[in-house]
Amino acid sequence: MRAFSQLLDSLVYTRSRNAKLKLIADYLRATPDPDRGWAMAALTGDLDIPAVKSAAIRALVEERVDPVLFRMSRDYVGDTAETVALLWPAPAGEPAEIDDGSLGLAAVIERLRSLNRVEGPRAIAGMLDHLDSSGRYALLKLATGGLRVGVSARLAKTALANGFGLDVDAVEEIWHGIDPPYAALFAWAEGRGEQPTPADVPVFRPFMLAHPLEDAIVDMADYVAEWKWDGIRVQIVRTAGQTRLYSRAGDDITGSFPDVAAAVRHDGALDGELLVKGAHQGGTLEDGGGAASFNALQQRLGRKLVSAKMQADYPAFVRVYDILLDGTEDVRALPWTERRARLEAFAGALDPDRFDLSAVIDAADFTALEEIRATSRDAAIEGVMLKRRDSPYVGGRRAGMWYKWKRDPLSCDCVMMYAQRGSGKRSSFYSDYTFGCWTEEGELLPVGKAYSGFTDEELKWLDKFVRTNTTGRFGPVREVEKTLVLEVAFDSIHESKRHKSGLAMRFPRISRIRRDKPAAEADRIDTLRRMIG
CATH class of the missing domain: 3.30.470.30 (DNA ligase/mRNA capping enzyme)
Incomplete structure (x- = not known):
């Protein structure tokens, strides 16, 4: 488990694509079967552990840590697994990590996959007691399926191909014909076996x-x-x-x-x-x-x-x-x-x-x-x-x-209403913004949410605006003064019963911060409605 947790730590703090490829390739070459196969399953999203949900993890930690402290810490950190990993109190006198093989990556995954939803959380608690913070983070990410470390499935497969001198498209084509932990794949990669050819299996081909x-x-x-x-x-x-x-x-x-x-x-x-x-x-x-x-x-x-x-x-x-x-x-x-x-x-x-x-x-x-x-x-x-x-x-x-020649985006002027911290590298910044437009009666209703389109400098400015103009807090969400206008670009807009405004944007992104424009002059719901279709 330690090698896998160290890999995750390194991936989280590495921005370079080539550096990520090398980290994964080095891990796969150095790690024996079946651990490396389960690691690939986790990185590519092919690992399903239904017995453990995020709500169960939150309930576990609130039994051991003041619930208010946990929620405040979660709000600040921006990620449940990282918060639990840092706050989890190990029992006094217990070793940081036992070395009997029961906390090896394959052993942990096999154990979790054998449990039901009643047994799962207690088994997780027992494992957390014997791991350091890095190991706890890796365990929780594995268990809840929230392994977001800046690695796509394609990148992980490319790393495997690079590490063993394989063609990535050949790896992609056989991927869905074999099951984790991919023993036949690694045997082929190391020259110990033939290339898997899943006969009579409808496998995926790269697009x-x-x-x-x-x-x-x-x-x-x-x-x-x-x-x-x-x-x-x-x-x-x-x-x-x-x-x-x-x-x-x-x-x-x-x-x-x-x-x-x-x-x-x-x-x-x-x-x-x-x-x-x-x-x-x-x-x-x-x-x-x-x-x-x-x-x-x-x-x-x-x-x-x-x-x-x-x-x-x-x-x-x-x-x-x-x-x-x-x-x-x-x-x-x-x-x-x-x-x-x-x-x-x-x-x-x-x-x-x-x-x-x-x-x-x-x-x-x-x-x-x-x-x-x-x-x-x-x-x-x-x-x-x-x-x-x-x-x-x-x-x-x-x-x-x-x-591909996309049509020109639509745009409208909206008012920022709420903000929430991002995740990963943005967990310290309020980078997710909900914005709205006016009804004819003067009510501001949400029409979309965006977390892209701005520069790093603009993000710092927006984060400062949120912090200095907060009017209310609802868990991790901050309500702000309705004074800042954002020009929002979007591909299309459609009717939606799930939103109070009755509208939902497709691919909204912030195109400009309109510090020059009064909030009262932002667009109306009826203007957006005329853009449907």
């Missing part, structure tokens, strides 16, 4: 990604244009009677969309956008419904069980735009034009109630495309994709192959 277009102008003789849909990117893979849906990060989301998975009848692998049906433009399904806003899709995201009512109220479908496997044939090396012909033929056999084909935009030249893009603000369209006609399908971003 092809796009560069922002920025100020470039492309020749439409070399590129084709499609709409960039505002859903979530998915890969649909069917092999040997099994179907899986993968998110862009490679997460298996089949359980959230069983209706889509059940509609696939033919072997292959498709790339597309997962959407929810609605009465909007932007392409039609055979039943006459187009794509609804992202807000509708959010109702189903992250749900492990989806009721029949939820499926009926928010019917999901996939707008496909590329093909990776045609039956059992890997067609990724073919140029886009040939893959498109294959896709059109494949799509003809798909269930029209759950799948349709993303249309190619008819634009004679780049100027014509620019005009088409400027006039479209459908709720389900984020912008335009440009794909080189001769491009193969390759994982990651390749220069000159695919471009």
Whole structure:
């Protein structure tokens, strides 16, 4: 456990991507099986310990520490695991860490995975008694699934590949066909075994990604244009009677969309956008419904069980735009034009109630495309994709192959209402801001929350404003004087029953601090409502 906790400490305080890659690679080379496999599962989000929840951890620490002290400390630190790790009082006379193997990483994980929700918290308490603060932090992060140390799943897999001289895309392709602690993967990495080839398993393939277009102008003789849909990117893979849906990060989301998975009848692998049906433009399904806003899709995201009512109220479908496997044939090396012909033929056999084909935009030249893009603000369209006609399908971003040309953001002037500390490196700053707009009756209602778009210097200024203008406290949240105007940029805005204002922004970020503007002159709710769609 000590080596893993030291790795986490080092990752938390390291900003450089290359330094993080080296830290993980060095750990994986130096650590034996199965500890390193469980560490990779934790870093990539493949570790699930259902017996321990954050609420149970808070209840445990409040039995041993003054609850008021804990809550005040949690408010200051900004992270429950770190607060508990620092405050936890070890029993008098107990060693800081016992050395009988019971607190090794694999032993800890196997123990936690064997417990139910009644046994889990008490087992955690016993382990916390025998760990130092670094070990306690690592244990709590493992147990609650909150391992946020600035490492994405892709970065962890890249580190593994770098550490053993493997191709990261090859690692990615076999990842979902093997289970933690990945003994076969490390045997291959060290030359002790063959490369795993999960036969008859619908595994994930790395997505092809796009560069922002920025100020470039492309020749439409070399590129084709499609709409960039505002859903979530998915890969649909069917092999040997099994179907899986993968998110862009490679997460298996089949359980959230069983209706889509059940509609696939033919072997292959498709790339597309997962959407929810609605009465909007932007392409039609055979039943006459187009794509609804992202807000509708959010109702189903992250749900492990989806009721029949939820499926009926928010019917999901996939707008496909590329093909990776045609039956059992890997067609990724073919140029886009040939893959498109294959896709059109494949799509003809798909269930029209759950799948349709993303249309190619008819634009004679780049100027014509620019005009088409400027006039479209459908709720389900984020912008335009440009794909080189001769491009193969390759994982990651390749220069000159695919471009994304997002529509220009909307903006409005809002008033800061509440602030909360950030996490990680921002745990000492009030960096998360809730802002609102005015009703016609003069009431300020929240319309969004943002924690990006400002510089480090602006963050320091905003943090100082919050601290000197606090009017109320609600746990970790501070209410502030309604005097500061923030210009907020956002991609789109939609109706939402979950918010008092009835509105929800998509991707809001702070674009400017309007110290010059009186709060009374900020925008009205009705102004935002007119931006819907």
